[in-house]
Amino acid sequence: MPALQLFSPFLPKLPFFCTLNLSAPPAFSFRMSSSTPRCSSLASVAPLEAILFDIDGTLADSDPIHYYAFREMLQELGFNGGDPITEEFFINNISGKHNEELCHVLFPDWDLERARKFFDDKEAMFRRLAAEQTEPVAGLDALCRWVEDKGLRRAAVTNAPRANAEMLISLLGLEEFFELLVIGNECERPKPFPDPYLNALQGLGVSADHAFVFEDSVSGIKAGMAAGMPVVGLALRNPESLLTGAGAAMVIEDYTESKLWNILEEIANKKQEFEVIT
Numbered sequence: 186m187p188a189l190q191l192f193s194p195f196l197p198k199l200p201f202f203c204t205l206n207l208s209a210p211p212a213f214s215f216r217m218s219s220s221t222p223r224c225s226s227l228a229s230v231a232p233l234e235a236i237l238f239d240i241d242g243t244l245a246d247s248d249p250i251h252y253y254a255f256r257e258m259l260q261e262l263g264f265n266g267g268d269p270i271t272e273e274f275f276i277n278n279i280s281g282k283h284n285e286e287l288c289h290v291l292f293p294d295w296d297l298e299r300a301r302k303f304f305d306d307k308e309a310m311f312r313r314l315a316a317e318q319t320e321p322v323a324g325l326d327a328l329c330r331w332v333e334d335k336g337l338r339r340a341a342v343t344n345a346p347r348a349n350a351e352m353l354i355s356l357l358g359l360e361e362f363f364e365l366l367v368i369g370n371e372c373e374r375p376k377p378f379p380d381p382y383l384n385a386l387q388g389l390g391v392s393a394d395h396a397f398v399f400e401d402s403v404s405g406i407k408a409g410m411a412a413g414m415p416v417v418g419l420a421l422r423n424p425e426s427l428l429t430g431a432g433a434a435m436v437i438e439d440y441t442e443s444k445l446w447n448i449l450e451e452i453a454n455k456k457q458e459f460e461v462i463t
Contacts, residue, residue, distance in 0.1 A: 233396070
């Protein structure tokens with residue numbers, strides 16, 4: 186796929202799969218104040234019991250593939266006067282949003298069924314390309330080993346269609362890593378609403394007080410925070426200022442950064458101290 190390799194510095198590789206889905210709305214109510222301080226501090230989750238992960242742009246560097254598919258298909262339609270969409274347009278208007286929302290964002294004058302058909306075709310194109318181009322975010326393997334060694338619960342929570350999510354999990358070899366896969370459009374409301382993350386917490390049997398989230402988009406960060414958890418932003422493709430402005434407790438480029446590992450070890454040490462005390 187030489188055209189894909191030429192278009193942008195976007196792209197990487199990894200392992201993953203899982204099946205369980207909670208489509209029903211959470212069985213508990215949610216209340217959050219804008220003054221809630223714990224969402225701004227990873228240290229507040231100790232003792233840590235679970236980590237929740239977005240997929241696109243968080244586990245796999247797949248945004249370049251999505252961008253390429255959107256760029257090619259929209260240009261073919263004559264969108265934007267036939268000029269290719271820019272990466273800035275993709276980041277500001279497409280990244281992190283679910284397809285039902287994008288039907289209205291990109292095609293406000295289209296019949297809904299026609300718009301849905303476009304997105305079905307776009308996702309099929311993405312899967313064809315991703316089968317050859319998917320790469321993991323740097324340091325993901327080490328992070329997954331750390332999570333397993335610490336005995337933490339884990340779930341994948343995404344606005345991507347189920348077919349995409351399951352394929353990326355499989356390509357990344359994480360089928361046995363994730364206990365739960367929650368699809369935004371199978372919940373009552375997708376991200377940026379908290380429902381997908383609340384469903385994940387309910388499925389794992391974990392309180393938001395003892396979990397945090399890895400996300401790469403504004404909508405994902407808002408969803409994680411609205412569910413009462415701190416969020417680590419992945420600035421792999423989206424600007425750090427955008428993620429910080431959305432409320433990320435910390436922003437990293439990938440999972441190799443020392444500031445992430447320093448706080449993880451701090452949280453792990455607090456968990457050990459808590460276990461000794463109890």
